[in-house]
Amino acid sequence: MHSVGQIFATILAISATLVSAKPRHDDSITFGPTIYASGKQDIIKFVTTTYPGAIPSNQKGNGLFLWPGLTNSTGDLIQSVVGSYPPGASECSGANVNTEWCISSEVYGLDASGNTNQFVGQLTTLDATPSNGLKITYTLTDPSAYTWTQVVTDAVTGKEMATYTKNSGPMTIFEASVECQDCSPTIADQTYVNTTITFAEADKTWSSVPEAESGATFTTPTTSDGGVTWTIAKITFPAES
Numbered sequence: 001m002h003s004v005g006q007i008f009a010t011i012l013a014i015s016a017t018l019v020s021a022k023p024r025h026d027d028s029i030t031f032g033p034t035i036y037a038s039g040k041q042d043i044i045k046f047v048t049t050t051y052p053g054a055i056p057s058n059q060k061g062n063g064l065f066l067w068p069g070l071t072n073s074t075g076d077l078i079q080s081v082v083g084s085y086p087p088g089a090s091e092c093s094g095a096n097v098n099t100e101w102c103i104s105s106e107v108y109g110l111d112a113s114g115n116t117n118q119f120v121g122q123l124t125t126l127d128a129t130p131s132n133g134l135k136i137t138y139t140l141t142d143p144s145a146y147t148w149t150q151v152v153t154d155a156v157t158g159k160e161m162a163t164y165t166k167n168s169g170p171m172t173i174f175e176a177s178v179e180c181q182d183c184s185p186t187i188a189d190q191t192y193v194n195t196t197i198t199f200a201e202a203d204k205t206w207s208s209v210p211e212a213e214s215g216a217t218f219t220t221p222t223t224s225d226g227g228v229t230w231t232i233a234k235i236t237f238p239a240e241s
């Protein structure tokens with residue numbers, strides 16, 4: 001019999017295989033059932049605004065990746081990523097790739113042949129000040145095919161920064177992570193404001209077992225419509241250095 005903590009550790013270990021086996025640490029927080037559970041409702045929409053803060057200079061290792069993710073614990077991980085890459089290694093292109101966050105919409109998961117892949121959509125460096133915030137929206141655009149569309153916009157100007165659409169599976173779990181792959185860690189608090197999660201039908205107990213790791217703090221999830229829509233006013237990952 002696994003404890004909830006062990007199951008979360010397993011989920012985190014699965015998502016931890018993301019890109020590399022380099023020494024790493026992750027701060028993360030997870031809401032939702034620990035495994036896909038029948039009777040739980042599917043998420044149909046996810047909206048948050050993130051404030052990543054200043055980017056660390058002289059990034060090292062394989063980089064630093066800040067992301068809110070949706071998963072069902074066995075399939076695709078939907079993740080729009082605010083990334084800091086070592087010099088010359090950014091997924092983004094352009095003059096400022098070594099000094100600005102790279103915003104990308106990605107899916108870590110399976111291709112049509114069942115092979116694991118990191119799918120990467122549109123990419124943009126964050127020219128505007130990070131204090132504008134980034135609005136991140138994941139929408140189940142075609143429920144019959146479990147098509148998910150990710151869109152990231154500048155929260156002040158509305159400029160589109162990243163988007164990606166892929167058929168995935170039903171989603172029941174929200175996890176946010178500060179993923180450090182032998183990196184230069186965060187130098188500013190990272191926050192998620194007004195995170196809003198909408199379900200196909202009411203899921204009254206969805207938020208019952210949030211698990212914070214490594215010091216992430218959060219306000220208690222609330223619902224004002226009996227469990228169809230859940231809101232987390234603020235999640236904070238304190239600066240790591």
Ligand SMILES: *[C@@H]1O[C@H](CO)[C@@H](O)[C@H](O)[C@H]1NC(C)=O
Binds near residue numbers: 072074075076109168
């Ligand atoms: C989770 O999603 C994957 C696709 O990403 C899907 O193949 C799988 O069936 C889903 N799991 C459950 C339990 O529905």
Ligand SMILES: *[C@@H]1O[C@H](CO)[C@@H](O)[C@H](O)[C@H]1NC(C)=O
Binds near residue numbers: 047196
């Ligand atoms: C919070 O997000 C929801 C969903 O996007 C939106 O309808 C609502 O207006 C937002 N509230 C605030 C205070 O921004």
